[in-house]
Amino acid sequence: MTAASGYLRSDLRNLLELQKLDTEMDRLRAGIQRAKNDPELQALRAEADESRAAHEAVKERVHRLKRTASGEEKESDEIRAKVREMERKMYGGEVASVKELEQMQVRVEQLRVEIGRHEEAGLAAMDELEKTEPLLGERAEALRVVSERLAAAEKERRNTVNSLQTKLAELDPEREARAARIPGELLRKYEQIRSRRGGVGVAPLGRDGLCGQCLVKVPVMLAKAAQEGLLETCESCGRLLVYVEDGE
Numbered sequence: 001m002t003a004a005s006g007y008l009r010s011d012l013r014n015l016l017e018l019q020k021l022d023t024e025m026d027r028l029r030a031g032i033q034r035a036k037n038d039p040e041l042q043a044l045r046a047e048a049d050e051s052r053a054a055h056e057a058v059k060e061r062v063h064r065l066k067r068t069a070s071g072e073e074k075e076s077d078e079i080r081a082k083v084r085e086m087e088r089k090m091y092g093g094e095v096a097s098v099k100e101l102e103q104m105q106v107r108v109e110q111l112r113v114e115i116g117r118h119e120e121a122g123l124a125a126m127d128e129l130e131k132t133e134p135l136l137g138e139r140a141e142a143l144r145v146v147s148e149r150l151a152a153a154e155k156e157r158r159n160t161v162n163s164l165q166t167k168l169a170e171l172d173p174e175r176e177a178r179a180a181r182i183p184g185e186l187l188r189k190y191e192q193i194r195s196r197r198g199g200v201g202v203a204p205l206g207r208d209g210l211c212g213q214c215l216v217k218v219p220v221m222l223a224k225a226a227q228e229g230l231l232e233t234c235e236s237c238g239r240l241l242v243y244v245e246d247g248e
């Protein structure tokens with residue numbers, strides 16, 4: 001794995017510096033993604049949707065019950081008027097035939113039964129309405145509370161994303177400047193390994209002989225070559241190795 005690198009020690013040091021910056025920028029990007037996909041926020045959104053639907057459902061039910069109650073009242077009023085009109089005819093001497101009078105009496109009885117049914121239905125709707133209306137206030141209050149919590153959480157998420165994006169944007173020119181200091185071929189190699197290996201293309205190799213990324217002991221000859229400034233690759237994790245003195 002030994003290869004003459006032809007790179008200056010400073011090139012290799014700059015590469016390590018670039019890696020530090022890239023790691024920091026990746027961390028910021030991951031933070032942005034996390035904030036965008038925050039499961040707590042998503043759960044809160046679902047809770048708010050549910051609360052809104054529950055409120056709507058009660059509103060709709062109250063509306064329907066009011067319509068039923070007034071509809072039943074209107075029906076019974078109309079039939080009552082009809083009965084009054086028939087009774088006026090029956091007792092006002094307008095109906096001469098006994099048979100017709102008997103038929104009308106039967107009809108009036110039927111209509112009274114109908115009135116009773118409509119009144120019952122109306123009362124049932126009113127009863128139900130009395131039980132349902134208080135729920136409307138409860139649901140509205142629950143919706144208000146969850147909406148407020150959601151708005152606060154959304155605002156916090158926006159602030160988090162904005163501040164991370166600002167930090168990220170601030171690092172852009174620095175990243176460019178650092179990358180520009182590294183020879184093209186070395187930079188390409190680094191980028192290639194970095195893209196395939198979780199964002200890490202280069203690892204420091206300390207005096208202890210451990211790869212700074214995977215912490216596996218690097219073979220002595222390889223470590224020695226790296227110490228001499230050659231460009232080596234960790235046999236365990238595939239990252240470029242740059243020798244650093246302890247404490248650096």
Ligand SMILES: [Zn+2]
Binds near residue numbers: 211214216234237
């Ligand atoms: Zn390694």
